[in-house]
Amino acid sequence: xxxxxxxxxxxxxxxxxxxxxxxxxxxxxxxxxxxxxxxxxxxxxxxxxxxxxxxxxxxxxxxxxxxxxxxxxxxxxxxxxxxxxxxxxxxxxxxxxxxxxxxxxxxxxxxxxxxxxxxxxxxxxxxxxxxxxxxxxxxxxxxxxxxxxxxxxxxxxxxxxxxxxxxxxxxxxxxxxxxxxxxxxxxxxxxxxxxxxxxxxxxxxxxxxx
Ligand code: NAP
Numbered sequence: 001x002x003x004x005x006x007x008x009x010x011x012x013x014x015x016x017x018x019x020x021x022x023x024x025x026x027x028x029x030x031x032x033x034x035x036x037x038x039x040x041x042x043x044x045x046x047x048x049x050x051x052x053x054x055x056x057x058x059x060x061x062x063x064x065x066x067x068x069x070x071x072x073x074x075x076x077x078x079x080x081x082x083x084x085x086x087x088x089x090x091x092x093x094x095x096x097x098x099x100x101x102x103x104x105x106x107x108x109x110x111x112x113x114x115x116x117x118x119x120x121x122x123x124x125x126x127x128x129x130x131x132x133x134x135x136x137x138x139x140x141x142x143x144x145x146x147x148x149x150x151x152x153x154x155x156x157x158x159x160x161x162x163x164x165x166x167x168x169x170x171x172x173x174x175x176x177x178x179x180x181x182x183x184x185x186x187x188x189x190x191x192x193x194x195x196x197x198x199x200x201x202x203x204x205x206x207x208x209x210x
Contacts, residue, residue, distance in 0.1 A: 001191055002026045004038035006056040007048035012070060012180055019184030037064045043194055045187065050074040061088055068190045070096050070183065080201025089197045093205045095134055096186030101205045103175040104138050107162040108169055110144035114164035122151040122159040134160060
């Protein structure tokens with residue numbers, strides 16, 4: 001596919017672009033300040049900032065191009081409605097790592113059988129917020145007042161354990177992110193399935209994993 005990429009030189013963007021190119025996609029990086037010209041592209045991808053993403057997405061939709069967005073911290077509802085009016089797709093995923101999304105899915109299933117669970121999320125010391133967005137989403141998915149423990153240390157990348165305790169048994173579901181390339185598999189999946197989605201907004205990689 002011909003893909004326009006907002007944020008191609010960012011930390012996440014660079015890792016994803018390399019994998020898209022290796023998979024045979026033709027990637028056009030759109031620089032800040034450029035009049036975004038995405039005409040003729042099959043899709044636009046955004047890994048920028050919560051301030052930049054809405055205007056990038058609007059520009060792409062106005063040019064008739066559906067979007068895949070990884071940027072977090074913004075509300076896509078209004079642009080989802082705009083996409084729907086135009087018969088285009090806006091796919092937004094707060095987490096493009098297939099392993100992390102499966103971890104949440106398995107945790108939700110385990111919670112039906114194990115009512116007691118705690119989450120340990122471990123990230124590099126550079127991550128300032130705690131608990132992580134993924135830990136919060138997991139806690140919400142498994143319900144109850146799930147306690148989250150946050151660890152911030154050098155040497156860590158991004159890891160999470162969901163520990164279920166039962167009578168005489170423990171079940172631990174763990175996911176380790178060791179590199180930003182992990183986001184590329186989710187982006188490749190979203191590109192492959194973009195045309196099959198209904199027009200308008202779709203949120204979450206889980207919706208694409210059958
Ligand atoms: P980053 O390294 O700061 O990269 C952002 C990039 O976007 C920078 O290269 C920046 O350029 C560029 N940019 C800013 N405004 C732009 C605009 N108007 N048009 C085009 N490019 C623009 O940040 P990151 O770590 O890659 O993260 C980017 C976003 O993706 C964040 O919201 C993060 O939370 C999200 N993210 C999501 C996932 C997921 O799985 N959904 C995974 C990783 C990251 P300058 O540096 O020149 O300003």
